[in-house]
Structure formats: structure tokens, C-alpha cells
Amino acid sequence: MCFGKSKNTLYDDEPPRPAPGQAPQQPIYAPDPSPKASMPPQYHHQSQAQPQAQYQPPPPQHQQQQQPPPPAELSGTSAPPVELSASDDFAPPPGPPPSSRPNHDHSDDYAPPSGPPPPRTTTRPLPDRHLPPDHQTRLRRAAPGPPPSHTKPAHDWESVVPDTSLFPPPPSFFSGFDRSPASNAPEHEAEAGEEWCMQHPLMAPLALDAGAQHLLQTHNTRLMPPSTGYRGTLEWTAHGVWAGRTDPSASDSCIIGYPPLYAVTQHSPLANAGRPKTIYYEVILPQDGNRGDVCLALGFTALPYPSFRMPGWHRASLAVHGDDGHRFVNDRWGGKTFTAPFRRGETVGIGMTFTGVEGRVVTDVFFTRQGKEVGRWNLHEEVDAHQDLPVTGLEGYHDLSCAIGTYSAVGFSVIFDPARWAYKPPVA
Structure with a gap:
């Protein structure tokens, strides 16, 4: 089926058909383009714009006659220049193709890019998530570099972090209580105890006489109950042993021992x-049938100390209280968490160790x-410095006596004789 003539046809008009009985006229052929391959390069462009010369073959009866000369572009002679038509807007650029350039060095056609090669990466590129799974598998298999390692090198933390087991225990900052969870004394008594301490400064170390030195050497310390306010009994029962008992109505009291257990x-x-x-x-806390908290405190104090206050509540004194298990060091508030509350029928003990280190005294407190x-x-x-009051008087530069606090109903036995102790301290 034909929809019209092509614009690129070589014929202006279709040749007329021969009449019946007449020999068909020979068609007009376009020149053979094969000679163009042997043409010089400078004629390639002009030959495209040069109009094609039509070759008229001779009639059949004159086939042996001489053929007309070929067009000028085929014979190698120069032809007059012609202007390009609008159909040549998309003609190839002038000049020979890159492969036909004279004196062209073909060694650069496949030369590597300039500069050093890129570094070899150790990680595989992530596969394209939009590709099919089989394509992702090929990408993983074809990824350059060694396979990734799933094990990380061990970090030598021991060379950076010191051994903290040799460090002393950290201070228990911000562990104090404003009030005891068990029982508390009235505020006016705390103020009275502070005023008493201001009126009675600490004593200088005593020069013990022969009788006091003998009591220390034989571990036969004497206990002195308060002259007023103490409601109960206190008696010497054996060498280095004292027994006491207080009434349910007894108020806060502090029993002091003499001579001081630590004499400077x-x-x-x-x-x-x-x-x-x-x-x-x-x-020793006997099974006396009383119920409730064990209202007794064990500690030490420098002299003098207010006898109507529990040890550990004011200056130069410390103690562990049995009703809540807290320890008090110059602390008239709630103390600090230390141990469990005392139980009747058990034996408890408290001690201090003084050690000379580089011209000063280091003091440790322990509880059993x-x-x-x-x-x-x-x-x-x-x-x-923000919560605790000074420990002046407890550092080993003042005499220290045992201090036993009582209130309400409680029974107790105080043991000074080392032969009767349940605990054997390393240094006596």
C-alpha cells in the first residue's frame, strides 16, 4: 500500500509505460556509490550535497558504443561548490572520523585515568533494595575486598582502668537522716545539749595516777551513772563486768567509764x-522479756559530755544506736545507715584503732x-563538709572514755575483760 512519494526519491517523474508491442525502455540508474570509498576524504562532504548525475544507458541496439564520461565527482576533477540546502542541517560534522585522523596515537584510546588508583575498601557496598533478590545476591558475591569480619578486637581495658579493689571505701555522702525512723528526742533537749557543750569545753589529756593506770592494765574500768535523770540499777558483778537495767520511764542518759580507755x-x-x-x-543484751526496740547505744566520747544526752549526738562523741542501727558522729539529727537494729539475746561490741602515719594519727571505728x-x-x-560537723576530740589527741546510752526499759551487761569477749581484736 502506498501513501505518496518519498521526498528522497531519485526520480522526478515516473517513466511512461511502453506501448503494446514496443520494446521496454531501459530504466535510469543512479551512479554506483561504491567508488565513493576510494575518493579522497576532502570530497566526502561535498559529494553528499552534490546533485547526483543521472546515467543514460544507450538503447539496446547501440550497446557497443562508447559510454559517456562519468560525472566530475567520480572522475576526480574538482566540481564547483554548491550551497547546502535545509536538508543538510543534520549532516555529519566536517572532517574525517576520529579513527581516520592523521598522526593519531591510538594508545590513549584505552589508557587508565590519571592519578593513583582508588584505595581498596574493606566494606562491601550495600545492595540496591530495589533490585530483585537474585541481583542482590550477585552484588554480594561480586563485591570487592575481603569478607567482613564479625569479631571485634578485644579492648585492653585493664591497662586503662585501675584496680579499684585497693582503694579505700568511698564516703557515704548524703546518706544522713533528718530524723530517726525509730524514736527521737525533743528539739529543746538537743538545744540544751548544745548549750551545755559550749559552757563546758573539752579537757586536755589527763596525767593518770597509779590507781587509774592499774585499772587500765587490769581491764577493770569503773562505770559512773548520771547523778540525775538515770532511773534504774547499775552494779559491778565481776572483774571487768557491770550489769544494769533501766525502768520504762527512764529518759535519755549517758553512762561514762573511768579511767578513759584511750589515754593520750x-x-x-x-x-x-x-x-x-x-x-x-x-x-550482752539478755532476754529480759521486754518487747519493742532495744533502747541502748554503744560508743566513745571525750570528756566532759552532757549526761542527759545519748552518746554520738554532740561534739567529740560517736555511737551506734540499737533502736535503728544508725551510727552517729557529732550528729543530733537522724544519723547514717550502718547496721541492723539490735536484738535481745545477742552480743554487740564497738572499738577504735589509732595508728600513727607520717606524724599524724589515723582513726578507724569498727563494730561487732x-x-x-x-x-x-x-x-x-x-x-x-556540707552535712557533717567536725570530729574534733575523736582523732586521737584527746582522752576517750566508753559511753553507754540508755532510755526506756532495757537490760545490759558491759564486758571490759578481754578474756570474756566473744571477739578478739587484732591489736589490744
Whole structure:
């Protein structure tokens, strides 16, 4: 089916058909384009715009006659220049193709890019998530570089982090209580105790006489109950043993021992070539049938101390209280968490060790239950300048006496004789 003539046809008009009985006229052929391959390069472009010369073959009866000369572009002679028509707007650029350029170095056609090669990566590129799974598998298989390692090198943390097991225990900052969870004294009594301490400054170390030194050497310390306010009994029952009992209506009281268990003139490490000194005593809590909290405190204090206050509540005193298990060091509020509340029928003990270190005294406090040490703290490590009051008087430069606090109904036995102790301190 034909929809019209092509614009690129070589014929202006279709040749007429021969009449019946007439020999058909020979068609007019376009020149053979094969000679163009042997033409010089400078004629290639002109030959495209040069109009094609039509070749008229001779009639059949004159086939042996001489053929007319070929067109000028085929004979190698120059032809007059012609202007390009609009159909040549999309003609190829002038000049020979790149492969036909004279003196062209073909070695650069496939040369690598300039510069060093890119570094070899150790990670595989992530596959395109939009590709089919089989394509992703091919990408993984064809990814360059070594396979990724799933094991990380071990970090030598021991060379960076020190061994903290050799460090002293950190201070228990911000662990104090404003009030005890068990029982508390009235606020006016705390203010009265502070006023009493201001009126009675600490005493200088005593020069013990022969009788006091004998009592210390034989571990036969005497207990002195308060002259007023103490409601109960207190008596010496055996060598180095005292027994006491208070009434249910008894108020806060502090029982003081004499001579002091730590005497600076006798026991200071600075005066004894650095030799440490340990003071210690125990208290037995009998099964007396009373219920409720064990209202008794064990501690030490420098002299003098208000007898109507529990030890540990004011200056130069410390104690562990049995009703809540808290420890108090110059603390008239709620103390700090230390141990469990006391139980009737057990034996508890408290001690202090003074050690000379580089011209000063280091003080440790320890606590025992049933003959085993259950807690210890350093007197200076536990001081917080924002919460704790000074520990002056407890550092080993003042005499220290045992201090036993009582209130309400409680029974107790105080043991000073080391032969009767359930716990054996390392240094006596």
C-alpha cells in the first residue's frame, strides 16, 4: 500500500509505460556509490550535497558504443561548490572520523585515568533494595575486598582502668537522716545539749595516777551513772563486768567509764614509736522479756559530755544506736545507715584503732555482732563538709572514755575483760 512519494526519491517523474508491442525502455540508474570509498576524504562532504548525475544507458541496439564520461565527482576533477540546502542541517560534522585522523596515537584510546588508583575498601557496598533478590545476591558475591569480619578486637581495658579493689571505701555522702525512723528526742533537749557543750569545753589529756593506770592494765574500768535523770540499777558483778537495767520511764542518759580507755599520755601512737592502739568493749543484751526496740547505744566520747544526752549526738562523741542501727558522729539529727537494729539475746561490741602515719594519727571505728566484725569506717573518710560537723576530740589527741546510752526499759551487761569477749581484736 502506498501513501505518496518519498521526498528522497531519485526520480522526478515516473517513466511512461511502453506501448503494446514496443520494446521496454531501459530504466535510469543512479551512479554506483561504491567508488565513493576510494575518493579522497576532502570530497566526502561535498559529494553528499552534490546533485547526483543521472546515467543514460544507450538503447539496446547501440550497446557497443562508447559510454559517456562519468560525472566530475567520480572522475576526480574538482566540481564547483554548491550551497547546502535545509536538508543538510543534520549532516555529519566536517572532517574525517576520529579513527581516520592523521598522526593519531591510538594508545590513549584505552589508557587508565590519571592519578593513583582508588584505595581498596574493606566494606562491601550495600545492595540496591530495589533490585530483585537474585541481583542482590550477585552484588554480594561480586563485591570487592575481603569478607567482613564479625569479631571485634578485644579492648585492653585493664591497662586503662585501675584496680579499684585497693582503694579505700568511698564516703557515704548524703546518706544522713533528718530524723530517726525509730524514736527521737525533743528539739529543746538537743538545744540544751548544745548549750551545755559550749559552757563546758573539752579537757586536755589527763596525767593518770597509779590507781587509774592499774585499772587500765587490769581491764577493770569503773562505770559512773548520771547523778540525775538515770532511773534504774547499775552494779559491778565481776572483774571487768557491770550489769544494769533501766525502768520504762527512764529518759535519755549517758553512762561514762573511768579511767578513759584511750589515754593520750599512755597510748598515743606518736609517743610509742607509731605502735597502734585498739580500745574495745562488748555489751550482752539478755532476754529480759521486754518487747519493742532495744533502747541502748554503744560508743566513745571525750570528756566532759552532757549526761542527759545519748552518746554520738554532740561534739567529740560517736555511737551506734540499737533502736535503728544508725551510727552517729557529732550528729543530733537522724544519723547514717550502718547496721541492723539490735536484738535481745545477742552480743554487740564497738572499738577504735589509732595508728600513727607520717606524724599524724589515723582513726578507724569498727563494730561487732556475735563475735564477728560487721562494719567499719574511717573517721576522716566519712566527713562531708556540707552535712557533717567536725570530729574534733575523736582523732586521737584527746582522752576517750566508753559511753553507754540508755532510755526506756532495757537490760545490759558491759564486758571490759578481754578474756570474756566473744571477739578478739587484732591489736589490744
